[in-house]
Amino acid sequence: MIIKFLKNNFALIASFLASLILSGIIILLLGENPFRIFGIFISSAFGSWNNIAYTLFFATPLIFTGLSVAVCFRCGLFNIGAEGQLYMGAFACAYVGFTFADFPGYLLIPLSILFSIGAGGFIGLIPGYLKAKTGAHEVIVTIMLNFIAIGFTGYFVSGPFKNPGDLIPQTQLISESAHIPKIGELFGILGIKSSIPLNFSFIIAVFICLLVYFIFKYTTFGYEIKAVGLNKKAASASGINVNRIIILTFVLGGAIAGLVGVNEVMGYRYRFLDGFSAGYGYLGIAVALLGRNHPAGVFISAVIFGAVMRGGLLVDVYSDKISKDFVYIIQGILILFVVSGELWNKFRIQIDAEKQR
Amino acid sequence: MELFDIGILTSTIRLSTPLILCAIGGLYSERGGVVNIALEGLLLFGAFSAAVVAYYTGNPWLGLLAGAVTGVFIAFLHGLVSITFLGDQIVSGMGINILALGVPAVFSGAFFNTPSSTPSIEKILPSLNIPVIEDIPLLGEILSGYTVPVYLSYAAVIITYFVLFYTIFGLRLRAVGENPKAAESLGVNVIRYKYYGVLLSGLLAGIGGAFLSVGHGTQFIKNMSAGRGYIALAALIFGKWHPFKTLLACLIFGFADALQMRLQGVIGIPVQFIQMIPYILTILVIVGFIGKAVPPAASGVPYRKG
Amino acid sequence: MKPCIRLKKISKRFGSVLANDDVNLTVYSGEIHSIVGGNGAGKTTLMNILYGLVKPDSGEIFINGEKTDIRSSKNAISKDIGMIHQDFLFIENMDAVDNIILGKEPLKMGIVDKKKAKKKIKNLSEKYHLSFDVDKNISELSMGERQRIEIVKVLYRNAKILILDEPTAVLTPQEVKELFNILRALKKGGSTIIFISHKLKEVLEISDRISIMRSGRMVKTLSAKDAELKDLAVKMIGGELPEIEEKHYQGDEKVLVSVDNLSLKSKDGKKILKDISFEIKSGEIFGIAGIEGNGQKELEECLTGNLIYDSGSITVECAILWDISSKYFKDNGVSRIPSNRNELGLISGFKLYENLILGYINDKPFSNFCLLNYNEINKECKKIVKDYDIEPPDIYQLTENLSGGNQQKVVIGREFSKEPLFLIAAHPTRGVDIKGSWFIHKKLRENREKGSAVLLISSDLEELFTLCDRIGVIYNGEIVDIVKPENITFDEIGVLMLSGLTSFR
Known part of the structure; x- marks a missing residue:
């Protein structure tokens, strides 16, 4: 069982180890002890329940964006637009939160969540529609749409919806009835401090993982997504409306990315802040890639990336030679290794040949 | 303050320079069939290494050289991953862009203890005045008095046009990007030409980056490219992968950038809307509302030999 | 005459398929040598090996008596071998000149000397009557012009040995005539030509010698003078006449499927399907026989709702299928085994x-x-x-x-x-071994017994004769005749397929 797992995921594991070694060498070059640094990474990410909570907090947006990319990948579509989708989702969420401030929580919370989903889905609809109707390549359209969506939200918070009196572009605070609880408040037993920003949206993220798994495995829609992703011609010949599936998949992907807004706005900052995303949308591509587009894989790789982000913060504190931007280096190296499929194939063939001798 | 004066023209020319260098670089890569969204990262790598070398040697020319060399090296990584190891070109480019967020910051932190910027350089690239032209009123002001990379960018456009359409190299590069199988069947070494295209994109984007830190500015600042690599990509598409049309697109986008800086807080049009212009135009052209942009037929497809 | 190419014991396996099995071939210099065989006979593989595109598992290649190792197309080009591929290899949005000179560009002071190239191309095209517009992009040219450019591409590299892989498949009859004149002129100029085809009439017209391949093996090489159409067809298809089952049609007289005046034009206005009409009764197997490329593929796509036809109608169990979509057709009981x-x-x-x-x-x-x-x-x-x-x-x-x-x-x-009510089976046993074929045939018969209307599109006459109640022969997009297998001989239908002439009978 374990051997089979290792064999099936050879490229991933090899990439992981190679990235670890290369990062270690860079740490050494920077004049630090790699073992000490990796030690800080691991202990600060997983050392205690509180640390794990921090890691999961960083993982939450990555679960959403990773799933968003993975859903589209399954359909043979490349969603680089999660970044724009999540900005729109977050803004819509905040908008509802401060506009309908006198709504009670049981109304406002679902409404806010619905708006993040809707706004993200709408931004996802555009590349899907354009792909289906004109064949416009979704990669270029989503890259451009990111800047357009971020431009719009940037305009909103520096213009009409800017919180008066603030120096930085951000909206006013959302109504308290739209706040979702922190995990520390929900599960007191684990002793997680309620100051740790991990919140209910993590549970939503886990739920969406399960939902995506369910869609993939148990619905005709999931079946049709897979068919279109693997072979458009055969799918079409079998009676599947390929264009409809492309559009719906992109909307679903956008909607999931929009949920990042729930974590950011309803669970963490309680307002929309311009430029809040640390490239979550782009990292989602790496998360999906590393997670092999499987919901469980996405969850695990989001946690790994979250741990790297969490560890990076503490490394920044405990080492004067390595700043928190080191996280980007680890992520970049990992992406490049994972995507070099043929490199590992060559390795594998060589190993197999050695064995047969 | 006047909205339209000579100042806005000269700043248009300055602001479009990194776009032109980047877009023309991207043109080589994409004409050879390798999609290059790593331009943004190449700019940052070029800018950082140029600033560092110029700071330590006190020589901005060495900085420029360092930017170019670094660009080529990073582009080689993109080539290695996407050409030799048949990795997805988009993901590989994304990986390099993410790397470019980290490497400069970490290393400038290690070198100078300031992760968000490098120290100011005392000597940046000198401005060159063109004899005769500089004396013509108005025109002299617009055309003369820039740093070398500015002139280089226009030279690059003209040379690229010539190379692409009149030399063996250009013919083969285009053939490889359109139909590698046909090129291979006539004895053209497809892999080699793909590498040439990618490396040239690194060279030019690296110079573009160096311009940002040792020509236009005086130091490297974190994320100083500010999406220019993506705008260059947009210009390349808007210019339909043709050198002169791409130049025109870069100038339009550079003008939008200059205008946006000028308008900051002046009149009613929000700057964000002006910043969006390149992206909206690109979507329109990709959809087919303004002509139709058709990329090289085999771009984005890893080429497996045999 | 001396041999200019000798292939000795060439074998090549793709997965479970033995594409070439100990193939020997000798081609004399200055002759037009045809290689004929059905689909999957191994002709193209053999030629790809000769041109360095496929590496053989074993065997030797001699060129002008010298043992030669051809590892890439570059090697082949340097040995004066040129190949005109079945699906042309062009850079579609470049002009003819660029396509021809690619990889061997004339230079003048570092610049590609297009003037010189054009002159050389003009000389070549005049010498062999290969006319085409040098300045137009390939995508704007007709199939005939493209083929002539492919030939010039090869001549431009001074090829003395020309391989043409199914060159007539995409040409109109007039263009075929022109091609043959060109080939004769080339032969006169001293070139050696290897001509691959499965159209026997053409082969007999143009060749000096003919080699027949079947299932990866070389069956026989004979002089064209000694060859006869019937004899070739029998050797190519496999020889033995099939046994015809006693009882064929078993259903009632109810017409389940009727196709009326189905017509289809290509984008450039060429008629692909011309007024196709036939009826299939419940419990009947109706065959479509024909040489590949005569409209079978398009007929299959039209009948399953995947291709929008220009006029005509398809009726299944009294209901006209008005919405041309694969889903609607499927919902109305149309089902198919696609050719690909x-x-x-x-x-x-x-x-x-x-x-x-x-x-x-x-x-x-x-x-x-x-x-x-x-x-x-x-x-x-x-x-x-x-x-x-x-x-x-x-x-x-x-x-x-x-x-x-x-x-x-x-x-x-x-x-x-x-x-299903209407079952379309296109080449259901292609690439399937004997046991598998037998099984598929059994299942097809079972479906007929259950009352389906079955349309069997096949290029395997044996299969058609064994299974079908009636056979429609398609030629050039037209059903030229509908016959009962018991009333026609194997040879007669072969001629019908190759020429479309009913007067033969």
Whole structure:
């Protein structure tokens, strides 16, 4: 069982180890002890329940964006637009939160969540529609749409919806009835401090993982997504409306990315802040890639990336030679290794040949 | 303050320079069939290494050289991953862009203890005045008095046009990007030409980056490219992968950038809307509302030999 | 005459298929040598080996008496070998000159000397009467012009040995005539030509000698003077006349499917299908015989709702199929075994069970309100796997890991088990071994007995004769005759397929 797992995921594991070694060498070059640094990474990410909570907090947006990319990948579509989708989702969420401030929580919370989903889905609809109707390549359209969506939200918070009196572009605070609880408040037993920003949206993220798994495995829609992703011609010949599936998949992907807004706005900052995303949308591509587009894989790789982000913060504190931007280096190296499929194939063939001798 | 004066023209020319260098670089890569969204990262790598070398040697020319060399090296990584190891070109480019967020910051932190910027350089690239032209009123002001990379960018456009359409190299590069199988069947070494295209994109984007830190500015600042690599990509598409049309697109986008800086807080049009212009135009052209942009037929497809 | 090419004991295996099996071939210099054979006979593989595109597993190549190792097309070009590929290899949005000179560009002071290139091309095209517009992009040129450019491309490299792979497949009869004049002129100029085709009439017209291949083996080489059409056809197809079953048609007289005046034009206005009309009764197998490329592929696409035809109608059980979409056709009882199963019939990255419900996913009992019912799916899939003897019988394995024959059974099992009203089977036994073919035939008969109307498109006459109640012969997009197998000989129908002339009978 374990051997089979290792064999099936050879490229991933090899990439992981190679990235670890290369990062270690860079740490050494920077004049630090790699073992000490990796030690800080691991202990600060997983050392205690509180640390794990921090890691999961960083993982939450990555679960959403990773799933968003993975859903589209399954359909043979490349969603680089999660970044724009999540900005729109977050803004819509905040908008509802401060506009309908006198709504009670049981109304406002679902409404806010619905708006993040809707706004993200709408931004996802555009590349899907354009792909289906004109064949416009979704990669270029989503890259451009990111800047357009971020431009719009940037305009909103520096213009009409800017919180008066603030120096930085951000909206006013959302109504308290739209706040979702922190995990520390929900599960007191684990002793997680309620100051740790991990919140209910993590549970939503886990739920969406399960939902995506369910869609993939148990619905005709999931079946049709897979068919279109693997072979458009055969799918079409079998009676599947390929264009409809492309559009719906992109909307679903956008909607999931929009949920990042729930974590950011309803669970963490309680307002929309311009430029809040640390490239979550782009990292989602790496998360999906590393997670092999499987919901469980996405969850695990989001946690790994979250741990790297969490560890990076503490490394920044405990080492004067390595700043928190080191996280980007680890992520970049990992992406490049994972995507070099043929490199590992060559390795594998060589190993197999050695064995047969 | 006047909205339209000579100042806005000269700043248009300055602001479009990194776009032109980047877009023309991207043109080589994409004409050879390798999609290059790593331009943004190449700019940052070029800018950082140029600033560092110029700071330590006190020589901005060495900085420029360092930017170019670094660009080529990073582009080689993109080539290695996407050409030799048949990795997805988009993901590989994304990986390099993410790397470019980290490497400069970490290393400038290690070198100078300031992760968000490098120290100011005392000597940046000198401005060159063109004899005769500089004396013509108005025109002299617009055309003369820039740093070398500015002139280089226009030279690059003209040379690229010539190379692409009149030399063996250009013919083969285009053939490889359109139909590698046909090129291979006539004895053209497809892999080699793909590498040439990618490396040239690194060279030019690296110079573009160096311009940002040792020509236009005086130091490297974190994320100083500010999406220019993506705008260059947009210009390349808007210019339909043709050198002169791409130049025109870069100038339009550079003008939008200059205008946006000028308008900051002046009149009613929000700057964000002006910043969006390149992206909206690109979507329109990709959809087919303004002509139709058709990329090289085999771009984005890893080429497996045999 | 001295031999200029000798291939000795060439073998090549692709997976489970032996494409070339100890093939020997000698071509004399200055002759036009044809290689004929059905689909999958191994002609193209053999030529790809000679041109360095495919590496043989074993065997030797001698060129002008010298043992030569051809590792790439570059090697072949340097040995003066040129190949004109079946699907032309062009850079579509470059002009003819650029396409021709690519890889061997004349230079003048570092610049590509297009003037000189044009002059050389003009000389070549005048010498051999190869006319085309040098300045237009390839995408704007006709198929005939493209082919002439391919020939110039080869001549430009001073090739003395020209390989033409199915050159007439895409040409109109007039263009074929022109091509033959060019080939004769080339021969006169001292070139050696290897001509690959399965159109026997053409082969007899143009060749000096003819080699026949079948299932990867070289059957015979003979002089064109000694060859006869009938004899060639029999050797090419396999010789033995099929046994015709005593009792064919068993159903009632109810007409289940009728196709009326179906017509289709290509984008450039060429008629692909001309007024196709036929009826199929319940419990009848109707065959479509013809040389490949005479409209069968398009007919298949039209009849399944995948291609929008220009005029005509298709009626299944009294209902005219008015909405041309694969889903609507399927819902009205049309089912098919596509000719290209890997492209259209199944999704090779799917697990086996997913392919076994492809196209029926929204039907009860497989799904209910968009939710898959795995119990029913498993039950159905296991039944198909058992009934159709799919090996290995694990429904959770990846389909691409199955052998070609078993993949075919997946498609057949899925479609047959639904007992469709109208079943279209296109080349159902292509690439399937004898045992598998026998099994598929058995299942086809079973479907007929259950009352389906079956349309069998095949290029295998043996298959058509064994199974069909009636056979329509298609030639140039037209059904030239509808015959009963018991009233026509194997030879007669062969001639009909090759010439479309009913007067032969």
